Amino acid sequence: MTTFTALDVQDVRFPTSRDLSGSDAMNPDPDYSAAYLTLRTDAPDAGTALVFTIGRGNDVQSAAIQALAPHLLGRDVEAVLADLGGLYRELVHDSQLRWLGPEKGVMTMAIGAVVNALWDLRARREGRPLWLTLAMLSPEELLDLVDLRYLEDVLPREEALEILRRGEEGKEERIAALRESGVPAYTTTPGWLGYSDEKLARLLREAREDGFEMVKLKVGADPADDERRLRIAREVMGPDYPIAVDANQRWGTAEAIGAIRALAPHDPYWIEEPTSPDDVLAHAAIREAVSPVRIATGEQGASRILFKQLLQAGAIDVLQADATRVAGLNENLAILLLAAKFDVPVCPHAGGVGLCEMVQHLAFVDAVAVAGEDPRRRIEFVDHLHEHFEVPVRIERGRYMPPEAPGGGARMHETSVAEHLFPHGPVWQEIAAADGPGPSDERAEDDGRDAAVPVPVPAAD
Amino acid sequence: MTTFTALDVQDVRFPTSRDLSGSDAMNPDPDYSAAYLTLRTDAPDAGTALVFTIGRGNDVQSAAIQALAPHLLGRDVEAVLADLGGLYRELVHDSQLRWLGPEKGVMTMAIGAVVNALWDLRARREGRPLWLTLAMLSPEELLDLVDLRYLEDVLPREEALEILRRGEEGKEERIAALRESGVPAYTTTPGWLGYSDEKLARLLREAREDGFEMVKLKVGADPADDERRLRIAREVMGPDYPIAVDANQRWGTAEAIGAIRALAPHDPYWIEEPTSPDDVLAHAAIREAVSPVRIATGEQGASRILFKQLLQAGAIDVLQADATRVAGLNENLAILLLAAKFDVPVCPHAGGVGLCEMVQHLAFVDAVAVAGEDPRRRIEFVDHLHEHFEVPVRIERGRYMPPEAPGGGARMHETSVAEHLFPHGPVWQEIAAADGPGPSDERAEDDGRDAAVPVPVPAAD
Numbered sequence: 010m011t012t013f014t015a016l017d018v019q020d021v022r023f024p025t026s027r028d029l030s031g032s033d034a035m036n037p038d039p040d041y042s043a044a045y046l047t048l049r050t051d052a053p054d055a056g057t058a059l060v061f062t063i064g065r066g067n068d069v070q071s072a073a074i075q076a077l078a079p080h081l082l083g084r085d086v087e088a089v090l091a092d093l094g095g096l097y098r099e100l101v102h103d104s105q106l107r108w109l110g111p112e113k114g115v116m117t118m119a120i121g122a123v124v125n126a127l128w129d130l131r132a133r134r135e136g137r138p139l140w141l142t143l144a145m146l147s148p149e150e151l152l153d154l155v156d157l158r159y160l161e162d163v164l165p166r167e168e169a170l171e172i173l174r175r176g177e178e179g180k181e182e183r184i185a186a187l188r189e190s191g192v193p194a195y196t197t198t199p200g201w202l203g204y205s206d207e208k209l210a211r212l213l214r215e216a217r218e219d220g221f222e223m224v225k226l227k228v229g230a231d232p233a234d235d236e237r238r239l240r241i242a243r244e245v246m247g248p249d250y251p252i253a254v255d256a257n258q259r260w261g262t263a264e265a266i267g268a269i270r271a272l273a274p275h276d277p278y279w280i281e282e283p284t285s286p287d288d289v290l291a292h293a294a295i296r297e298a299v300s301p302v303r304i305a306t307g308e309q310g311a312s313r314i315l316f317k318q319l320l321q322a323g324a325i326d327v328l329q330a331d332a333t334r335v336a337g338l339n340e341n342l343a344i345l346l347l348a349a350k351f352d353v354p355v356c357p358h359a360g361g362v363g364l365c366e367m368v369q370h371l372a373f374v375d376a377v378a379v380a381g382e383d384p385r386r387r388i389e390f391v392d393h394l395h396e397h398f399e400v401p402v403r404i405e406r407g408r409y410m411p412p413e414a415p416g417g418g419a420r421m422h423e424t425s426v427a428e429h430l431f432p433h434g435p436v437w438q439e440i441a442a443a444d445g446p447g448p449s450d451e452r453a454e455d456d457g458r459d460a461a462v463p464v465p466v467p468a469a470d
Numbered sequence: 471m472t473t474f475t476a477l478d479v480q481d482v483r484f485p486t487s488r489d490l491s492g493s494d495a496m497n498p499d500p501d502y503s504a505a506y507l508t509l510r511t512d513a514p515d516a517g518t519a520l521v522f523t524i525g526r527g528n529d530v531q532s533a534a535i536q537a538l539a540p541h542l543l544g545r546d547v548e549a550v551l552a553d554l555g556g557l558y559r560e561l562v563h564d565s566q567l568r569w570l571g572p573e574k575g576v577m578t579m580a581i582g583a584v585v586n587a588l589w590d591l592r593a594r595r596e597g598r599p600l601w602l603t604l605a606m607l608s609p610e611e612l613l614d615l616v617d618l619r620y621l622e623d624v625l626p627r628e629e630a631l632e633i634l635r636r637g638e639e640g641k642e643e644r645i646a647a648l649r650e651s652g653v654p655a656y657t658t659t660p661g662w663l664g665y666s667d668e669k670l671a672r673l674l675r676e677a678r679e680d681g682f683e684m685v686k687l688k689v690g691a692d693p694a695d696d697e698r699r700l701r702i703a704r705e706v707m708g709p710d711y712p713i714a715v716d717a718n719q720r721w722g723t724a725e726a727i728g729a730i731r732a733l734a735p736h737d738p739y740w741i742e743e744p745t746s747p748d749d750v751l752a753h754a755a756i757r758e759a760v761s762p763v764r765i766a767t768g769e770q771g772a773s774r775i776l777f778k779q780l781l782q783a784g785a786i787d788v789l790q791a792d793a794t795r796v797a798g799l800n801e802n803l804a805i806l807l808l809a810a811k812f813d814v815p816v817c818p819h820a821g822g823v824g825l826c827e828m829v830q831h832l833a834f835v836d837a838v839a840v841a842g843e844d845p846r847r848r849i850e851f852v853d854h855l856h857e858h859f860e861v862p863v864r865i866e867r868g869r870y871m872p873p874e875a876p877g878g879g880a881r882m883h884e885t886s887v888a889e890h891l892f893p894h895g896p897v898w899q900e901i902a903a904a905d906g907p908g909p910s911d912e913r914a915e916d917d918g919r920d921a922a923v924p925v926p927v928p929a930a931d
Contacts, residue, residue: 036565065537065566066577072533073576076526104497105526111719111747111770114575115534116527159746162723162755258572262623285620286572287775289750290782294623309572311772314748321751 013081013089015049016123018071021421022064022431023362023394024440033202034229034259040064041394043362044071044119045419045426048126050086056130057420058122060333061361066115067431073119076106081123090131094154097124097339101156113311117336124337125367129417139338139417140373144184148173151378155343159314163321164350172349176378183377191408192372193222194390195253197360199242200226202234206241213245220407223251223278223387229259232268239275251278253305258282262291269299279303279327286310292324305329308358312336313343320351327385329358332367338417341371342379349380360391365402366418369409397425474542474550476510477584479532482882483525483892484823484855485901494663495690495720501525502855504823505532505580506880506887509587511547517591518881519583521794522822527576528892534580537567542584551592555615558585558800562617574772578797585798586828590878600799600878601834605645609634612839616804620775624782625811633810637839644838652869653833654683655851656714658821660703661687663695667702674706681868684712684739684848690720693729700736712739714766719743723752730760740764740788747771753785766790769819773797774804781812788846790819793828799878802832803840810841821852826863827879830870858886 022042043059044067060070080100081089089096100120101112109116132142143151151173157166196219199212209226216224226242228235235254242252254277260268265283272280280302284291286309296304307329310316319325328348330341348355355375357368365388372388380386388409395401399420403410412418428436483503504520505528521531541561542550550557561581562573570577593603604612612634618627657680660673677685687703689696696715703713715738721729726744733741741763745752747770757765768790771777780786789809791802809816816836818829826849833849841847849870856862860881864871873879889897 036569039566039569063566063569065540065564066534066570069530069534069537069577069580070570073527073530076530079526103526105500105524108497108500108524108770109527109531109576109579110574110772113571113748113772115570115577116530116575118570119530159722159749159752162752261620285775287574287773288620288779290779291620291623309569311574312748314746318749318751 011050011052011086012083013048013086014051015047016075016078016081017047017049018074019045019047019426020067020071020431021045021059021362021426021429022067022437023429024436026064027440033227033255033257035257036063038064041362042067042431043421044074044122045421046074046122046126048081048123048130050130052086054130054133056126056128056133058125058129058333058417059363059419060118060122061364063361070115070118073115074122077119077123086130090127090134093124093127093131094339096127097154097337098156100124101336112314112336117312118333121333121335121337121340124339125332125417125419128338129419132417133415136415138370138412138414140370140377140411141184143338143370143374144180144377146378148177151342154339155346156313156339157343160317160343160347163317164347168350169346172346172379176381179381180377183382186382187373187376187411191405191410192369192376193387194404194407194409195223195225195251195387196221196390196392196407197225197227197255198392199224200255202227202230206238209238210241210245213242217246217250220405221390222407223253225253225255225281225389227257228254228268228272229256232271235268236271236275239272239277243275248276252276253278253281255281256283258285258309260284262288262294265291265295266298269295269302273299273302277302279305281305281329282308287315289315289318289322289324292319293322296324296326303327305356307331309334313340313347316344317347320347320353325353328353328355329389330355330368330371331358332364332371338371345371345375345379349375354383354385355380356385356387357389359389360393362394363398363419363421365390365395366398366400369402369411370417372409373411397421472511472513472547473544474509474547475512477536477539477542478508478510479535480506480508480887481528481532481892482506482520482823482887482890483528483898484890485897487525488901494688494716494718496718497524499525502823503528503892504882505535505583506882507535507583507587509542509584509591511591513547515591515594517587517589517594519586519590519794519878520824520880521579521583522825524822531576531579534576535583538580538584547591551588551595554585554588554592555800557588558615558798559617561585562797573775573797578773579794582794582796582798582801585800586793586878586880589799590880593878594876597876599831599873599875601831601838601872602645604799604831604835605641605838607839609638612803615800616807617774617800618804621778621804621808624778625808629811630807633807633840637842640842641838644843647843648834648837648872652866652871653830653837654848655865655868655870656684656686656712656848657682657851657853657868658686658688658716659853660685661716663688663691667699670699671702671706674703678707678711681866682851683868684714686714686716686742686850688718689715689729689733690717693732696729697732697736700733700738704736709737713737714739714742716742717744719746719770721745723755726752726756727759730756730763734760734763738763740766742766742790743769748776750776750779750783750785753780754783757785757787764788766817768792770795774801774808777805778808781808781814786814789814789816790850791816791829791832792819793825793832799832803835806832806836806840810836815844815846816841817846817848818850820850821854823855824859824880824882826851826856827859827861830863830872831878833870834872858882
């Protein structure tokens with residue numbers, strides 16, 4: 010019998026606010042970071058996962074993951090891996106830890122890291138990529154992973170099982186198709202705030218030449234700029250090319266409706282995060298007011314209970330699942346099921362640190378075993394920090410191609426982790442030596458967050 | 471100039487699961503705990519606040535508070551205290567920390583602790599109890615404390631100001647009335663799950679003899695027990711005495727509707743937490759189905775954005791604000807304003823560690839400066855752990871009487887803190903010596919959480 014021996018959590022931060030300060034209308038100075046978990050066993054193998062953060066607080070997130078150690082240390086690895094539904098429910102329903110949410114925020118993301126690390130380990134022991142490990146499960150096994158508490162008013166158990174049984178039909182063909190042609194990506198590369206109009210136009214053309222069949226622009230800082238940039242993008246890409254825009258929660262309800270109406274003549278493919286991710290009723294009101302413009306949200310959706318309501322209220326056209334925001338893969342399976350029930354496409358959020366590598370598995374399992382084929386499915390792509398991962402995403406002709414290497418995608422090179430440890434890794438020591446205390450652990454009065462024009466950068470999404 | 475010199479955070483836990491194991495339908499084994507903040511200055515004074523938790527994870531909550539130190543260390547105390555609206559917004563809008571919520575969970579509760587400690591310090595420097603410090607502010611000063619982002623679709627600035635201006639009229643008279651006769655309390659003492667029917671009846675009579683004009687029973691474990699206990703309580707107390715019941719989030723929507731209909735013939739005064747606190751639409755559906763039975767929730771309401779929606783959707787009859795769940799007093803002021811706008815009474819949640827001492831200030835400021843006189847206003851009371859506080863609540867004839875001692879109520883005796891430090895304080899060392907590792911830091915396989923009948927105890931509320 011092998012047992013779990015340690016939850017090693019490392020505070021890994023990339024100093025992206027240094028060279029890339031400013032990013033979107035809400036997150037001007039992210040230091041892309043990962044609370045990076047290695048779940049060790051007394052066998053030579055380990056499971057890996059991470060929680061993506063944007064700097065300050067990555068230590069708090071790390072402490073929260075560490076606090077879950079008593080749930081695993083000393084336990085039989087194979088028994089735990091054989092019942093990941095049970096382990097997930099045990100963590101989510103630990104009543105003392107639940108008090109810290111419930112089912113949201115730092116503690117839930119910590120549970121997500123542990124659950125995802127267990128899935129990584131299970132897939133590795135099976136010698137499969139995570140998406141295929143999941144695709145091999147029966148509808149009953151998949152359903153057993155899910156917690157339907159608080160969902161059954163909308164998704165009774167029988168209906169969830171029915172969705173998964175439909176997902177069983179033609180699964181082999183869909184796996185073959187996935188391996189053949191992947192899932193379309195869209196790119197946010199051309200669309201950062203602050204690029205010159207010329208650069209915007211050039212990058213848009215390049216994105217199309219690279220095979221991307223959709224792009225996204227950041228908006229939300231200045232309405233006139235937003236309108237002009239979307240107009241230029243539309244002129245460059247022509248009338249039928251999908252161009253989404255992302256407001257990063259910048260607006261209140263009335264402001265959102267006004268802003269979206271101003272952009273609507275240029276046919277945005279969707280409007281992402283028009284307002285607070287928690288505001289179901291605001292999303293519903295905005296969507297109704299701007300119909301037929303599509304509304305998307307989800308990268309900061311705290312739980313399956315929120316997503317249930319967004320769907321139930323008819324508040325969204327696109328659900329943007331995230332790999333590290335909810336309580337891991339198990340909760341994301343519930344979210345996939347809810348989306349399938351309402352026939353809303355899941356277009357996962359990516360970017361950051363390792364999100365592309367992790368979130369692709371969600372889209373793949375959705376494609377092969379839950380919602381099935383859906384031409385509306387796309388995965389966000391940001392070409393940044395992939396070199397730090399053992400199995401970086403593979404984008405071909407604008408499509409995510411499924412990995413065949415075992416695991417869930419979050420494992421980084423040891424040297425990358427060591428170099429970016431905060432605050433004592435060499436990268437941060439160098440910064441400290443060059444200019445005193447770094448910006449991530451001390452809030453300087455002049456940290457540039459009030460700068461009028463955010464600098465163009467790859468952002469948190 | 472005095473400056474902030476330290477955020478000392480102590481992990482204080484009371485081993486309540488030892489002598490009081492089991493509590494309610496969702497929280498069977500709480501160790502009532504506090505992430506206890508002392509905000510020190512280079513003057514002799516300090517501000518105090520706490521976040522209430524129920525055991526495991528109190529260390530994570532403490533780390534989150536500590537992570538906010540860079541926002542305060544070295545800053546001018548008087549300048550910060552003079553602009554607590556500004557400081558609150560600075561913390562809430564720290565984009566890197568915001569990522570960890572946004573605006574919910576551990577990081578938001580940490581911000582709440584810092585904000586509340588600042589208010590405690592400000593009230594102490596003024597020599598006033600917190601409720602009076604607030605009552606002395608003008609409508610414009612109160613409004614400046616509030617962040618209306620994401621609220622203005624429901625509560626435009628002008629309307630918020632109007633509510634506060636109405637709250638200005640007759641304020642002196644209401645302050646005098648408050649000092650004279652306080653705010654009614656209700657007690658949960660008779661109603662814990664598992665008491666014998668005889669004990670229930672006796673404690674109900676005692677509660678009335680002690681002057682309490684309302685009681686609350688726990689439900690949610692077994693429907694037949696729930697019905698019988700409420701029937702007995704109704705028989706003992708007669709047809710007009712308010713008897714609320716509390717399900718502690720136990721039910722799904724359909725289950726809640728069925729359970730409430732079964733209890734309705736015994737005229738429960740309100741049904742508290744029928745389901746997930748995040749589920750606005752479920753609360754609305756339940757309320758509509760069981761009308762005219764009142765629905766209450768809020769002790770685990772994560773943010774003003776959630777409360778806005780609960781009110782907007784007509785989902786609740788009673789709003790149960792909590793002192794340590796949201797981003798401190800400032801966010802609670804927004805919640806009081808929202809409730810006043812919808813004419814929904816605020817009946818704060820209390821119990822736990824220090825919640826009674828803190829939350830009374832919310833009810834008092836609501837009574838004198840926001841919603842004004844409201845016979846529906848009541849504050850929860852649990853007679854437990856008050857002896858550890860420097861200024862324990864004063865209950866007279868079933869009413870909370872306002873303190874005149876300076877501060878916000880959270881300050882504990884130094885000896886109480888020292889004795890209950892986890893895991894190295896004498897109380898926990900003694901437990902460790904007596905029976906090995908304590909239950910709070912290690913999840914034992916047989917920790918009793920599956921015991922069929924929870925033992926009667928004062929619970930988390």
